[in-house]
Amino acid sequence: NAGVTQTPKFQVLKTGQSMTLQCAQDMNHEYMSWYRQDPGMGLRLIHYSVGAGITDQGEVPNGYNVSRSTTEDFPLRLLSAAPSQTSVYFCASSRDRVGGYTFGSGTRLTVV
Amino acid sequence: ILNVEQSPQSLHVQEGDSTNFTCSFPSSNFYALHWYRWETAKSPEALFVMTLNGDEKKKGRISATLNTKEGYSYLYIKGSQPEDSATYLCAPYNQGGKLIFGQGTELSVKP
Numbered sequence: 001n002a003g004v005t006q007t008p009k010f011q012v013l014k015t016g017q018s019m020t021l022q023c024a025q026d027m028n029h030e031y032m033s034w035y036r037q038d039p040g041m042g043l044r045l046i047h048y049s050v051g052a053g054i055t056d057q058g059e060v061p062n063g064y065n066v067s068r069s070t071t072e073d074f075p076l077r078l079l080s081a082a083p084s085q086t087s088v089y090f091c092a093s094s095r096d097r098v099g100g101y102t103f104g105s106g107t108r109l110t111v112v
Numbered sequence: 113i114l115n116v117e118q119s120p121q122s123l124h125v126q127e128g129d130s131t132n133f134t135c136s137f138p139s140s141n142f143y144a145l146h147w148y149r150w151e152t153a154k155s156p157e158a159l160f161v162m163t164l165n166g167d168e169k170k171k172g173r174i175s176a177t178l179n180t181k182e183g184y185s186y187l188y189i190k191g192s193q194p195e196d197s198a199t200y201l202c203a204p205y206n207q208g209g210k211l212i213f214g215q216g217t218e219l220s221v222k223p
Contacts, residue, residue: 031209101211
């Protein structure tokens with residue numbers, strides 16, 4: 001099992017560019033979430049999904065879109081990158097609410 | 113948005129010391145409480161998930177308790193070792209399905 005796979009690992013974007021951060025899991029987990037990690041702010045929830053076709057907003061959803069067309073994939077789209085979106089992004093998945101989340105290795109994004 | 117508070121923010125102990133951290137969260141709409149261990153340059157790893165008031169979980173030298181009525185959880189480490197150095201995160205899971213993390217307690221264990 002690969003677990004939770006995030007690509008790319010590193011990315012540099014120019015302000016205004018758009019891109020998609022990929023997240024895939026092979027554990028047949030229903031629950032998936034995206035977090036961003038910023039110094040002094042801990043992990044903040046961007047968007048989450050409780051199953052294919054179902055998504056909802058987290059704490060900091062502005063500037064990001066998600067979709068969940070399959071159980072395996074949960075891509076995060078940056079619509080128009082801003083320097084404030086410079087961060088490390090983590091994708092995580094769980095079988096249900098009482099299962100611990102498995103985290104991907106993260107994507108380090110820099111917006112210049 | 114859930115207000116999750118962890119204390120202390122950081123802790124420096126000597127090898128062999130026992131220590132504990134606190135996580136407080138709103139008790140309304142509660143479903144489960146997660147604890148994670150996060151080593152530098154790695155990804156968070158799940159330690160415990162607790163759901164019932166009075167729940168206690170143990171994994172080696174690490175244990176946790178849960179009080180859902182008053183909205184707090186304690187994480188204990190007995191006989192800390194340098195390899196226990198990490199940030200420990202708690203995250204309540206509410207009925208809506210959001211897992212919201214506290215800012216963590218950073219533990220440093222000196223040999």
